[in-house]
Amino acid sequence: MTRVILVDDDPLVRTMLTNCLNAAPGLVVRGSYGSGTDAVAAVPADQPHVALVDIVMPDPDGPETTRLLRAASPRTQVLALTSLADPQAAAAMLNAGALGFLPKDLAPEAIVHAVQSARHGLAVLGGAGAGLVDRRPSTDLAELLSPTERKILLLIREGRTTEQIAREVYLSPSTVKYHVTALMEKLGATNRVTLAIRALELGLC
Template identity: 35%
Template structure:
């Protein structure tokens, strides 16, 4: 019997996962948690074989919870189950020791197979996640943004215009445009929106809720 701990801050999601997994006679859900901190405590109490871990939750995110659980119980296997698949999230999860990274549109059969495979010690990845990881490994190393370029792009991501960025950083609007053109060249993009999106995917900026579309 494979014991599973479900970690998700939405009770209805946990209920659905429990029903899907326990339909397979090899799997039993030993417990549930609704936050990263609770996941660590429940894993310590229940010693599950597999943990299905949501990525973004209150009370400690899934990546930090994964690292903490595996530090205490390395024999457990953690599978991230999330709606997010940007490069930064994937790499952080893998570096924390996750045995798998699945998206929430994964079929029931594939989810059950992934739990069993992780329990056997295998790595399980959604096809799109595997493609992103391979592409990241094959891509040439991206040029690093300078501190000032990072500051400019972070303000672009917050929706500021070139004039507003210039006032905030005490530089001219022309200098802002020069920084943006250098950023575009380093990231291989041609506009502000693509620059922000690419920088987020590569982990050069923290996750944000707003992506502007002003011209440079």
């Protein structure tokens, strides 16, 4: 059972998401909070696999709430709830440790799929979430990537696991992990979701 908490200052959003997630098999909402402070205080009791955190909230805001949640419960994956196309806010959430974005207007089945994917550590750029990313061209940097690196980066963009990528590129999982680490260093990424964003920037989509 995937345990979820919701952190949003809009009670209507919390109610709608609670109903949506509790209706799905294999999901249960363990807590619904109007502030990051309340959510962080309840994390030890909730033990959530996934936290859905609104980007724009009163103090603490979404990024700070994400930092506090990740510090209190490192195994909890955070998805940023958003209704705004704000690249700066998106970058702040990623830097704070969010795994990806979940637009509030996604269809219920897409929300459920995104939450289950996040539990297993797969980057989520749901719906218009990818539109939060600044897609400035980086042609020169793309030319520095080997064909294998380009393929791995594209597969990361698609949300593939290490094992799936290994099968696609005919390499061992350990070799794929080496390439992923090298790509993070080369592209200035901190995790797979930021690598996926770099893939978007490089036009590998």
